[in-house]
Amino acid sequence: xxxxxxxxxxxxxxxxxxxxxxxxxxxxxxxxxxxxxxxxxxxxxxxxxxxxxxxxxxxxxxxxxxxxxxxxxxxxxxxxxxxxxxxxxxxxxxxxxxxxxxxxxxxxxxxxxxxxxxxxxxxxxxxxxxxxxxxxxxxxxxxxxxxxxxxxxxxxxxxxx
Amino acid sequence: xxxxxxxxxxxxxxxxxxxxxxxxxxxxxxxxxxxxxxxxxxxxxxxxxxxxxxxxxxxxxxxxxxxxxxxxxxxxxxxxxxxxxxxxxxxxxxxxxxxxxxxxxxxxxxxxxxxxxxxxxxxxxxxxxxxxxxxxxxxxxxxxxxxxxxxxxxxxxxxxx
DNA sequence: AAAATAGGTGCAAATTTATACAATTATTAA
DNA sequence: TTAATAATTGTATAAATTTGCACCTATTTT
Numbered sequence: 001x002x003x004x005x006x007x008x009x010x011x012x013x014x015x016x017x018x019x020x021x022x023x024x025x026x027x028x029x030x031x032x033x034x035x036x037x038x039x040x041x042x043x044x045x046x047x048x049x050x051x052x053x054x055x056x057x058x059x060x061x062x063x064x065x066x067x068x069x070x071x072x073x074x075x076x077x078x079x080x081x082x083x084x085x086x087x088x089x090x091x092x093x094x095x096x097x098x099x100x101x102x103x104x105x106x107x108x109x110x111x112x113x114x115x116x117x118x119x120x121x122x123x124x125x126x127x128x129x130x131x132x133x134x135x136x137x138x139x140x141x142x143x144x145x146x147x148x149x150x151x152x153x154x155x156x157x158x159x160x161x
Numbered sequence: 162x163x164x165x166x167x168x169x170x171x172x173x174x175x176x177x178x179x180x181x182x183x184x185x186x187x188x189x190x191x192x193x194x195x196x197x198x199x200x201x202x203x204x205x206x207x208x209x210x211x212x213x214x215x216x217x218x219x220x221x222x223x224x225x226x227x228x229x230x231x232x233x234x235x236x237x238x239x240x241x242x243x244x245x246x247x248x249x250x251x252x253x254x255x256x257x258x259x260x261x262x263x264x265x266x267x268x269x270x271x272x273x274x275x276x277x278x279x280x281x282x283x284x285x286x287x288x289x290x291x292x293x294x295x296x297x298x299x300x301x302x303x304x305x306x307x308x309x310x311x312x313x314x315x316x317x318x319x320x321x322x
Numbered sequence: 323a324a325a326a327t328a329g330g331t332g333c334a335a336a337t338t339t340a341t342a343c344a345a346t347t348a349t350t351a352a
Numbered sequence: 353t354t355a356a357t358a359a360t361t362g363t364a365t366a367a368a369t370t371t372g373c374a375c376c377t378a379t380t381t382t
Contacts, residue, residue: 004360016282022338038362043340047216053339054227055208061370065282066215120226165330183368199332204369214369222340 007035011045012065019062026063090131092150094143099135108133118153122146168196172206173226180223187224253311255304260296269294279314283307 010033011026020026023042030037037045049065056062089111090102103111112128115135122141127134137146171194172187181187184203191198198206210226217223250272251263264272273289276296283302288295298307 013282024338039339040341040363041361043338044361047220047222047340050216052213052215054213055211059208061208185368200368201333201370202331204371205330208370 007037008045008049010035011042011051012049015051015063015065019056019064021060021062023063092147099137099143099146101133101135103131103133114153115150119146119149122149168198169206169210171196172203172212173210176212176224176226180217180225182221182223184224253308260298260304260307262294262296264294275314276311280307280310283310 007030010030014020014026014029014033018025018029020029023039023046027037027039027042030042046063051063051065053061054064092099092101094100101108101111108128108131112126112133115123115126115133122138122145124136124138126136135146137143168191171191175181175187175190175194179186179190181190184200184207188198188200188203191203207224212224212226214222215225253260253262255261262269262272269289273287273294276284276287276294283299283306285297285299287297296307298304
């Protein structure tokens with residue numbers, strides 16, 4: 001019998017190739033590849049692979065993989081823990097609807113990317129140079145919320161009160 | 162009674178703030194905000210908002226929003242349609258395990274970004290300059306597959322046969 | 323204005339997915 | 353090697369989610 005790892009790899013590839021709309025379909029595909037498991041096990045595999053069922057453009061549901069595990073690090077609003085430890089942070093200041101973050105040289109792109117990844121619901125987008133990031137908050141998101149959230153994500157920002 | 166749009170906005174915000182683990186929980190939150198709907202309607206709203214249920218780091222399921230609708234454009238392997246129309250593409254050539262794409266000046270970053278977004282299962286990553294993109298394919302993904310897929314996504318690449 | 327079409331919703335049922343439990347197998351520690 | 357612990361899985365079931373249908377309301381067309 002094939003190993004579990006082989007099965008997980010196969011599942012991953014099948015999802016990418018077929019974007020099945022439910023687990024039964026995927027299960028059939030798996031059988032054609034010689035993997036005989038139950039729906040229960042598939043459900044567990046899917047959870048482990050962080051494969052998700054997503055509404056697509058056509059109004060249907062499909063299973064898709066999440067590339068680089070985009071969501072694994074997304075901040076979920078719980079204060080308990082942040083698995084990110086930004087480095088390079090220097091300061092955060094606001095001007096009108098915008099915010100500007102200063103970083104150590106070369107860190108701007110990386111940190112901006114992390115921000116895009118973690119709090120897209122607060123920040124519409126970022127533009128990073130070498131040591132400066134322009135943050136464009138979403139409409140209706142106030143400075144306080146952004147400041148508080150970043151203080152959780154970036155320990156170094158805590159001293160900035 | 163509040164409008165549907167107000168409701169959708171509220172749902173979006175509640176999901177971001179509470180990352181609820183099922184629709185019933187979210188339904189309760191909605192009630193506290195004065196929206197009285199059934200779970201069926203919530204299910205439809207969630208679909209419309211492209212909110213997804215995702216396994217998180219702790220091994221649980223939570224509902225999360227998808228920022229900029231990351232998945233809306235992800236290529237799902239079906240040939241029928243591509244809703245992307247890249248511009249600026251010039252050429253694609255391979256060298257060893259790598260591929261190099263040439264673009265019109267200034268387009269490299271944008272196209273590279275689109276590639277990252279659309280075919281992360283084929284391409285491990287890209288590095289873009291101003292008019293050149295280095296593509297690093299995933300192990301086991303062959304040139305043919307990449308070429309074929311890009312030809313679907315980038316009409317201009319079709320003439321490159 | 324009337325008719326036609328589209329959008330929105332609840333209800334109930336069907337479908338789909340997750341999981342408690344028990345059993346089995348693999349791994350690690352003693 | 354044996355005991356202890358951790359992983360893996362199927363079965364059956366519970367839980368969760370989606371959807372067909374009917375009805376109602378809003379919008380558009382004639």
